[in-house]
Amino acid sequence: MSAYEGEGIQVWSSEACRRFDLQLQPYLEGEDRPELIAHAAECAFCAAVLADLLLVRDAASAIGPEEPPARVWANVRATLAEEGLIRPRRQPRRAWADWFLRPVPAAGMAALLLLGFLSLRTRGYLHLHPQYRPTPIAAQSSDPQLESSVAEMEHVFQAQSATLDPAMKLAYEKSLETLDSEIQECLSSLEHEPGDGLAREYLASAYHQKAQVLASALGVDDGR
């Protein structure tokens, strides 16, 4: 193996390194290449290349798919309906729905919902920002107003989560946990590089998604 050293830069080149290069792709595709492994054990540069490419491959596979905003389906659905490509599915009416749709119980239920809402407001549980609308949402930089609304909604969610169905509660909590971890990751990136536009965009998106999850958990009407 020959090496050029000068100005702190080393350039390695040998027949074995060239063979390593040729075997790299098949090895990464899962083929058995003992010669490549043996060379990597002897050559620091080739070992670093191999380790880096394995890291790149693994990091890419860990990225995972992203969740599109809910409005994508809403728009697709609306267009399909306009074009007459879908026919809405008729839901079979349930027994309790017949009761619910009778005028007197319906009025009573509306009154109960109103009372419940007023009671939550009076106890200070519901202080959602008056301008807050979970949708439509455009990707934008982090919004302090939204963050504050999300924090308030989260507080209400925590107060009410005991009353949720355990499976629903778990699903909401898992979603929130994932989004919190995304938010933390973005904040950490922004701490190191405040001008990182992509991290800011991801942060805004994570907050918006969290707002949507919380709005859904709390049954807040999003105006659609």
Place this chain on the structure above:
Amino acid sequence: MSDAQLIARAQSGDEQAFATLFDQHKRRVYSLCLRMTGDMAEAEDLSQEAFLQLFRKIATFRGESAFSTWLHRLVVNVVLMHLRRKGLQQVSLDDVDASQDEPVKREYGDDDKRLLHSIDRITLSRAIEGLPPGYKAVLVLHDIEGYEHNEIAQILNCSVGNSKSQLHKARLKLREVLRSQRLKILSAGSGHGSGVLGDG
């Protein structure tokens, strides 16, 4: 319910079948659009466009290929058409960075033998955005979305060998981009503004 059953129901206009198909494939479609364009708003528009095209054409789907392969081929075409319209870059899947045909660059500083130690999602996403479209499509489909080369060959209408070779070049290019990013950070952190590879 299987894809075939869902498709049959969607072909008859069943809204629930459309919704389920959308739900099953939305993440992979949106992610592909996002990684290819690097822009959330564009990714939303393109996902929407791809699903609309899919649902409009669903009556013509005869099941010769897997539904997801058919869908992804359509998504890639929608994205490439969009990039062509933007005219910002070369978008042929075969048109890639010729410098990657050179062997692995064999330069490094003594303090930098291992070029990467960890990669966070945001750094990686940004680096992927900078890849030429051909590399990006193969890398996203294989390494992120988990497609096999034979499926990618069908989606991108290329040979299996081409898919493998593009993937390898894409990873090498990605490593190079990540490496230069890391060296910039190291250089800034140590107060050396030269950007030279290591200090010897």
